[in-house]
Amino acid sequence: MKWDNRLTELLGCKYPIMQGALTGVGTWEFAAACSNAGADGCITAAVYKTPEKLREAIKQIRTVTSHFTVNVSIGACPNIDGMFDVCFEEQIPVLETAIYRPDEYVDRIKQSGVKWIHKGATVGFCKHAEDMGADAVVLIGIEGFGIKNIRQIPTFTSLCWARDQIGVPLLIGGGIGNGRTMAAALAAGADGVYIGSAIMATHECPISERVKQNMILAQPDEPYRIRELIAPPDPEAYAELMAKRDSMDLNKWIRLVEATFLKLKDKKKSKGEKTIWEEGAEGLGEDPFAEGSTKGPFSFACAYINQIVSVQTFIDNMVKEAEDLFQTFARRHQLTS
Numbered sequence: 051m052k053w054d055n056r057l058t059e060l061l062g063c064k065y066p067i068m069q070g071a072l073t074g075v076g077t078w079e080f081a082a083a084c085s086n087a088g089a090d091g092c093i094t095a096a097v098y099k100t101p102e103k104l105r106e107a108i109k110q111i112r113t114v115t116s117h118f119t120v121n122v123s124i125g126a127c128p129n130i131d132g133m134f135d136v137c138f139e140e141q142i143p144v145l146e147t148a149i150y151r152p153d154e155y156v157d158r159i160k161q162s163g164v165k166w167i168h169k170g171a172t173v174g175f176c177k178h179a180e181d182m183g184a185d186a187v188v189l190i191g192i193e194g195f196g197i198k199n200i201r202q203i204p205t206f207t208s209l210c211w212a213r214d215q216i217g218v219p220l221l222i223g224g225g226i227g228n229g230r231t232m233a234a235a236l237a238a239g240a241d242g243v244y245i246g247s248a249i250m251a252t253h254e255c256p257i258s259e260r261v262k263q264n265m266i267l268a269q270p271d272e273p274y275r276i277r278e279l280i281a282p283p284d285p286e287a288y289a290e291l292m293a294k295r296d297s298m299d300l301n302k303w304i305r306l307v308e309a310t311f312l313k314l315k316d317k318k319k320s321k322g323e324k325t326i327w328e329e330g331a332e333g334l335g336e337d338p339f340a341e342g343s344t345k346g347p348f349s350f351a352c353a354y355i356n357q358i359v360s361v362q363t364f365i366d367n368m369v370k371e372a373e374d375l376f377q378t379f380a381r382r383h384q385l386t387s
């Protein structure tokens with residue numbers, strides 16, 4: 051089966067699959083493994099903290115692959131202006147912005163000539179990015195891991211609603227993690243799929259082995275997980291947050307959003323511990339994700355994780371499963387090409 055489409059053309063990869071941005075985890079080595087397995091690997095600029103370290107990572111990944119993306123998460127990535135400068139100076143293949151609205155950076159991005167993808171949690175945010183000139187957009191449904199938005203809705207409803215409104219290539223993420231979810235997303239009109247959690251269950255991913263094992267043990271319907279991932283934020287806390295928004299520094303505001311919606315910061319802080327966001331990759335392996343626990347920074351996509359494999363096997367299995375499903379469907383329903 052041929053997988054080429056306008057998204058693979060834009061990203062320069064074999065399959066319409068993109069590795070998601072991963073703070074603390076999205077190193078150039080991991081992105082390279084994803085790109086070399088046929089997907090589009092994504093370096094998360096925040097991992098490198100300084101523009102010069104990011105530049106070094108970009109030089110390194112270029113020694114092993116020509117196609118990759120760099121995610122600059124607005125409001126969460128330190129030294130953001132310098133990070134953008136490095137992406138433009140190095141003329142990276144694709145830039146992904148995310149988390150906060152990109153408006154103040156759009157002129158510089160467009161002038162740089164670098165291809166630009168924006169990731170949003172609502173159809174409205176993605177439409178806005180398309181209107182501002184994004185070459186593609188990534189839409190994340192509520193099943194995904196990450197900062198929640200009060201208007202975020204489930205992945206497949208988001209996709210089907212967005213497809214009629216968005217003209218540029220559309221990637222869908224949030225609970226995507228196997229061939230079945232990939233086939234369903236493409237059949238429903240996505241140009242590609244975007245995977246954060248599930249692709250961490252691979253040997254090359256630098257997240258701790260404990261978190262990987264927790265992904266195998268975890269069930270998507272555990273009340274803890276549902277509360278953390280899907281429960282809408284407390285309306286009072288949300289109103290309080292929004293009231294403070296304009297008077298707050300952007301970085302501080304985003305951290306507060308995280309605390310309010312995912313409650314990671316507050317819970318750990320109350321125990322006098324650093325949060326995973328403060329500790330980076332080392333912190334991800336520490337309590338509260340201890341052995342035997344099913345907790346961890348991952349989404350409902352844990353539903354499909356039952357082994358830790360290489361990135362190549364993960365991608366191959368996913369593509370093969372999707373191909374088999376399409377072929378079975380075509381045979382069963384006597385579709386001819």
Ligand SMILES: Cc1cc2nc3c(=O)[nH]c(=O)nc-3n(C[C@H](O)[C@H](O)[C@H](O)COP(=O)(O)O)c2cc1C
Pocket residue numbers: 070071072073074075094096121123126148149169190193194195196223224225226244245246247248347348349350351
């Ligand atoms: C550990 C972890 C760290 C993440 N860090 C970022 C980040 O820094 N910036 C960002 O835009 N998204 C981040 N995400 C979100 C993913 O890029 C992606 O949108 C999300 O994981 C998709 O849903 P899924 O987890 O169901 O695949 C992170 C996700 C995880 C699991």
